[in-house]
Amino acid sequence: GAGVSQSPSNKVTEKGKDVELRCDPISGHTALYWYRQSLGQGLEFLIYFQGNSAPDKSGLPSDRFSAERTGGSVSTLTIQRTQQEDSAVYLCASSLWLTGGEETQYFGPGTRLLVL
Amino acid sequence: DQQVKQNSPSLSVQEGRISILNCDYTNSMFDYFLWYKKYPAEGPTFLISISSIKDKNEDGRFTVFLNKSAKHLSLHIVPSQPGDSAVYFCAASWSGGFKTIFGAGTRLFVKA
Numbered sequence: 114g115a116g117v118s119q120s121p122s123n124k125v126t127e128k129g130k131d132v133e134l135r136c137d138p139i140s141g142h143t144a145l146y147w148y149r150q151s152l153g154q155g156l157e158f159l160i161y162f163q164g165n166s167a168p169d170k171s172g173l174p175s176d177r178f179s180a181e182r183t184g185g186s187v188s189t190l191t192i193q194r195t196q197q198e199d200s201a202v203y204l205c206a207s208s209l210w211l212t213g214g215e216e217t218q219y220f221g222p223g224t225r226l227l228v229l
Numbered sequence: 230d231q232q233v234k235q236n237s238p239s240l241s242v243q244e245g246r247i248s249i250l251n252c253d254y255t256n257s258m259f260d261y262f263l264w265y266k267k268y269p270a271e272g273p274t275f276l277i278s279i280s281s282i283k284d285k286n287e288d289g290r291f292t293v294f295l296n297k298s299a300k301h302l303s304l305h306i307v308p309s310q311p312g313d314s315a316v317y318f319c320a321a322s323w324s325g326g327f328k329t330i331f332g333a334g335t336r337l338f339v340k341a
Contacts, residue, residue: 117272146329148331154333155235155318156318156334158328161328204273215261215278215280215324217263219275220265220272220274222271222272223270223272
């Protein structure tokens with residue numbers, strides 16, 4: 114079956130521009146995550162959606178970052194007024210959240226963002 | 230505050246030998262642990278997991294060990310193969326929460 118897809122795969126933008134990154138999760142997965150991996154760093158949690166609950170935005174680094182998930186499926190991560198330090202690989206993951214916390218996340222290939 | 234720590238950024242091992250990747254955690258509420266593997270230009274993929282009710286889980290060449298008293302887990306790969314060269318992320322979650330916490334990753338090099 115289809116896995117998690119992300120678009121675009123690569124994005125080059127100028128400092129100060131806005132960008133939108135898209136994630137299509139696995140059909141039926143109720144949970145969706147956004148992470149960021151800067152060069153040489155680990156996975157930095159950004160935001161989490163679970164069903165109809167309010168999203169966990171605790172990882173968003175600034176108010177320039179926002180995300181939405183429409184219809185419980187596709188998600189868009191928006192970065193406004195991009196800065197050079199926003200350059201990173203943005204990874205989306207989805208999971209079929211099960212009670213008990215035993216969750217396996219399935220990751221997309223990521224979007225490589227370069228802010229010049 | 231890093232709740233999941235992988236203190237070795239990289240590890241180099243000879244083909245055929247054992248690779249041991251380590252992970253420490255600080256939150257005693259964690260009750261489910263996972264290892265993910267990541268190749269360049271790809272997203273991480275699930276490798277193996279272990280519940281806190283166990284101290285060992287094995288899947289082929291991969292074995293994860295959990296020491297709850299030490300808040301430590303390790304991933305053993307034996308025998309190591311060049312195709313195992315990747316970044317390995319340790320992750321932890323708990324049944325009362327909704328968020329999996331990832332470590333910073335360890336880059337494994339398996340030399341032929």
